[in-house]
Amino acid sequence: xxxxxxxxxxxxxxxxxxMAVVCTxxxxxxxxxxxxxxxWLARQNLAHVERFRLxxxxxxxxxxxxxxxxxxxxxxxxxxTAALQRLAEFRAASDAALNVIARPATADLDDPxxxxxxxxxxxxxxxxKYARAEVDRVDNLAVNEKRLEDVQQGIEGMLAVVxxxxxxxxxxxxxxxxxxxxxxxxxxxxxxxxxxxxxGGRIASQIMAPIATGHPLxxxxxxxxxxxxxxxxxxxxxxxGQDALFRSDPRLSGKREEIERIFFLAMGWES
Numbered sequence: 001x002x003x004x005x006x007x008x009x010x011x012x013x014x015x016x017x018x019m020a021v022v023c024t025x026x027x028x029x030x031x032x033x034x035x036x037x038x039x040w041l042a043r044q045n046l047a048h049v050e051r052f053r054l055x056x057x058x059x060x061x062x063x064x065x066x067x068x069x070x071x072x073x074x075x076x077x078x079x080x081t082a083a084l085q086r087l088a089e090f091r092a093a094s095d096a097a098l099n100v101i102a103r104p105a106t107a108d109l110d111d112p113x114x115x116x117x118x119x120x121x122x123x124x125x126x127x128x129k130y131a132r133a134e135v136d137r138v139d140n141l142a143v144n145e146k147r148l149e150d151v152q153q154g155i156e157g158m159l160a161v162v163x164x165x166x167x168x169x170x171x172x173x174x175x176x177x178x179x180x181x182x183x184x185x186x187x188x189x190x191x192x193x194x195x196x197x198x199x200g201g202r203i204a205s206q207i208m209a210p211i212a213t214g215h216p217l218x219x220x221x222x223x224x225x226x227x228x229x230x231x232x233x234x235x236x237x238x239x240x241g242q243d244a245l246f247r248s249d250p251r252l253s254g255k256r257e258e259i260e261r262i263f264f265l266a267m268g269w270e271s
Contacts, residue, residue, distance in 0.1 A: 055172045056194045058097035063198045065090040066158045073138045074212030120168045131157035152209040196235045203228040
């Protein structure tokens with residue numbers, strides 16, 4: 001075999017080997033790239049959903065603050081030290097939850113830690129500060145000076161904070177669904193469960209002012225509480241019938257029956 005023929009075969013061998021390497025690399029990339037893309041998306045979804053959990057946790061904290069606020073405003077005479085301490089603890093928990101979702105400040109839209117627009121959070125903080133001041137004002141009134149309108153105004157101020165916070169929740173829902181429409185169902189279910197918790201507490205607040213001041217239940221209070229009851233029943237109709245939701249996580253096993261037994265049946269409601 002001549003030297004020229006040997007070089008030709010050598011060149012063809014290396015060319016073939018190179019082409020095989022290139023084809024293998026292309027094939028591997030075509031297989032791995034989608035898997036990596038799915039992995040990256042799953043990581044992003046996990047981070048976004050975890051942040052959404054913090055947003056809903058803050059919503060629950062603000063809603064829960066309304067309970068000890070009502071106790072303080074409805075006290076006959078000076079509220080107990082324990083009641084004031086509990087209110088202070090719930091206020092601190094609300095503030096801490098709002099601080100968590102307000103940070104960190106980053107301008108990277110692809111970063112799962114991208115902050116909620118501060119204008120939403122500042123609006124909630126401003127309204128919360130005003131509502132707390134109103135609660136404290138009512139608390140400082142003498143028994144003979146505490147009117148139905150005062151307590152009602154204090155309650156409505158705290159309700160307005162929760163309503164204003166819905167802009168924060170809605171912003172996060174939109175961000176999550178825009179990122180991956182595949183998790184829309186889970187996100188909306190979480191939102192509905194949070195609303196269910198809010199309305200469960202709200203219905204008591206809507207009839208609390210007349211009771212605290214010794215007045216008969218006003219038509220306005222009755223209408224509002226009836227509307228809230230309707231919302232609760234409708235939300236539970238949508239969520240409670242989702243068998244797959246309660247089977248998907250062992251922690252939810254038996255919770256549907258527990259909710260219906262404690263919340264609906266104990267209160268004489270039909271879910």
